[in-house]
Amino acid sequence: xxxxxxxxxxxxxxxxxxxxxxxxxxxxxxxxxxxxxxxxxxxxxxxxxxxxxxxxxxxxxxxxxxxxxxxxxxxxxxxxxxxxxxxxxxxxxxxxxxxxxxxxxxxxxxxxxxxxxxxxxxxxxxxxxxxxxxxxxxxxxxxxxxxxxxxxxxxxxxxxxxxxxxxxxxxxxxxxxxxxxxxxxxxxxxxxxxxxxxxxxxxxxxxxxxxxxxxxxxxxxxxxxxxxxxxxxxxxxxxxxxxxxxxxxxxxxxxxxxxxxxxxxxxxxxxxxxxxxxxxxxxxxxxxxxxxxxxxxxxxxxxxxxxxxxxxxxxxxxxxxxxxxxxxxxxxxxxxx
Numbered sequence: 001x002x003x004x005x006x007x008x009x010x011x012x013x014x015x016x017x018x019x020x021x022x023x024x025x026x027x028x029x030x031x032x033x034x035x036x037x038x039x040x041x042x043x044x045x046x047x048x049x050x051x052x053x054x055x056x057x058x059x060x061x062x063x064x065x066x067x068x069x070x071x072x073x074x075x076x077x078x079x080x081x082x083x084x085x086x087x088x089x090x091x092x093x094x095x096x097x098x099x100x101x102x103x104x105x106x107x108x109x110x111x112x113x114x115x116x117x118x119x120x121x122x123x124x125x126x127x128x129x130x131x132x133x134x135x136x137x138x139x140x141x142x143x144x145x146x147x148x149x150x151x152x153x154x155x156x157x158x159x160x161x162x163x164x165x166x167x168x169x170x171x172x173x174x175x176x177x178x179x180x181x182x183x184x185x186x187x188x189x190x191x192x193x194x195x196x197x198x199x200x201x202x203x204x205x206x207x208x209x210x211x212x213x214x215x216x217x218x219x220x221x222x223x224x225x226x227x228x229x230x231x232x233x234x235x236x237x238x239x240x241x242x243x244x245x246x247x248x249x250x251x252x253x254x255x256x257x258x259x260x261x262x263x264x265x266x267x268x269x270x271x272x273x274x275x276x277x278x279x280x281x282x283x284x285x286x287x288x289x290x291x292x293x294x295x296x297x298x299x300x301x302x303x304x305x306x307x308x309x310x311x312x313x314x315x316x317x318x319x320x321x322x323x324x325x326x327x328x329x330x331x332x333x334x335x336x337x
Contacts, residue, residue, distance in 0.1 A: 012220040013037050014244055014298075014335040017044075017054040021248065021301035023075040025049050030331050031075055032301050034246055036216045036223050038196045041065035045214055045225045047080040052087050058332055062090055066191060068198070069101030069133065070227030071211035077101075081140035084164055085147070092158040096165045100190050100200075102210040103132035103168035110177035112207045137166045169200055169212060177209030182229075187215065187238050195219075201238045203229035205278050213238055221337035224294070228301065231280055231288055239292035243337060246329070247288065248301035251309075252281035253317055275303060282314060286322035297322060300329040 015037060018030030025031065031048020035058070042063045044051070055061040064087070069077050080099075084091060091097065105111065107130055114120040123129055131139065141148065141161060151157045172185040187199040197217045205211035205228045213235050215224045221243035226235055228248055239245050252275070275281075280288060289297040299314055311328040318326055327335075 011039060012218050012337045014223050014246070014337065015058055015060065016246075016298070016300060016329045016331060016333045017051060017058060018048045019300045019302060019329045019331055020048065021075065021250070021303035023049075023073075023078065029302070030054050031079065033079075034225055034300070035060055036196075036225075037063070038216070038218050041195070043068065043196065043198065043216060044083075046070055046076045046227075047078070047083050048075055049078055051079045052083050054331065055083075055087070061087055062094075064091060064094060064097055066198075067097060067099040067101075068200075068212075068214050069099070070203075070213065070225070071205060071208050072102055072133075072136070073205075073208060073228065076228070077136075081137070081144070084160055085144060088151075088157060088160055088163075091163055092160065094163065097163055098191070099133065099137070099164060099166045100169055100198075101133040101166070102212065103171070104135070105130035105132075105177045105209050110209060112178050133166045133168050137164060169210065171202070171210060175202055175210070178207030181206045181209040181211065182232055182234050185234060199238065201234040203227055203235050204232040205229050208278070215239070215242065218337065223337070224292075226280075228279060230278055231284060236288065236291045239294055242292065242294045244296045244298055244335060245289055245292060245294040246298045246300055247285060248280060248303075249282050249285055249299045249314070250275045250279045250303040251314070251317065252276070252283055279303065282317040283319060286319035286326075289324065289326075290321040294324060296325045296327065296335075298327045298329050298335070302329075 015035040017033040017035055020026040020029035020031055030050040032046050033048045033051040034045045036043045040063055042060045043066050045068045169190055174183045182202040182204040185201055187201050189199050191198040199215045200212045203211050203213045213227045215238050223244045224239040224242045226247040314328050
């Protein structure tokens with residue numbers, strides 16, 4: 001087991017742009033985002049806080065080719081539109097960037113039910129409470145219409161609507177939120193060219209739906225990126241035999257810090273229950289990697305986001321089931337294939 005190291009820039013590589021989990025920005029880690037670079041083309045998975053800056057730091061923004069969103073939680077998509085809004089001066093000269101991600105969760109029927117006997121939950125945008133990728137992209141363009149219009153006229157920018165081409169990933173029969181979020185499915189090929197084949201499966205991040213994991217197969221090797229998920233058979237199927245599995249993780253060994261009388265206690269309990277139901281604990285992640293038979297496990301999306309924890313904290317909690325290499329991810333770490 002080793003800690004993350006950076007390597008020379010090979011033709012095909014994995015770059016951890018950001019490794020923080022959760023929407024509150026970390027002072028030491030950028031928001032979750034990962035790049036798979038194949039023959040100089042950047043395939044970006046998720047757009048957490050600061051992704052445009054991280055792409056510039058890694059000297060990758062100019063080569064952006066395609067974007068893949070695992071799900072529409074804010075820590076994974078908050079800078080999706082900002083990527084194009086802020087990267088516009090460079091990206092406007094690119095070919096159209098195809099973006100692949102979730103469709104609608106299905107309206108209020110796809111959301112957790114109102115608590116029985118209590119006041120119903122408030123509903124944001126009742127006419128369309130669960131917009132998918134295509135509608136969300138259109139709404140972002142509308143929300144930033146003034147900035148886009150003035151810069152086209154004042155700075156000679158090209159129309160950014162020609163740059164972004166969103167695609168919603170089709171779902172298998174029987175999949176629905178918030179309960180049947182990851183029925184058994186074979187990996188679905190969503191993009192393929194001479195250099196890389198990209199496949200996806202639904203994963204278990206209930207009540208969030210749809211939520212995907214992605215696999216990139218190249219002539220140099222394969223990378224799987226879990227997205228957010230509890231242990232999930234679909235993910236094991238997708239990751240079988242992969243060279244690198246980039247997997248989210250939360251530390252289930254840390255005890256809650258709130259005292260009995262603390263008013264934050266109930267919120268802490270709810271948050272911990274969400275982690276248990278929707279994420280993969282460090283105590284079982286070795287079993288997931290072993291079942292998939294991957295060569296290398298790279299940890300990312302660290303929760304709780306204890307920014308001062310050393311790498312050894314995570315390595316010591318990995319179970320004995322996996323005998324491959326385990327790497328604690330760091331922002332801008334690179335791994336060759």
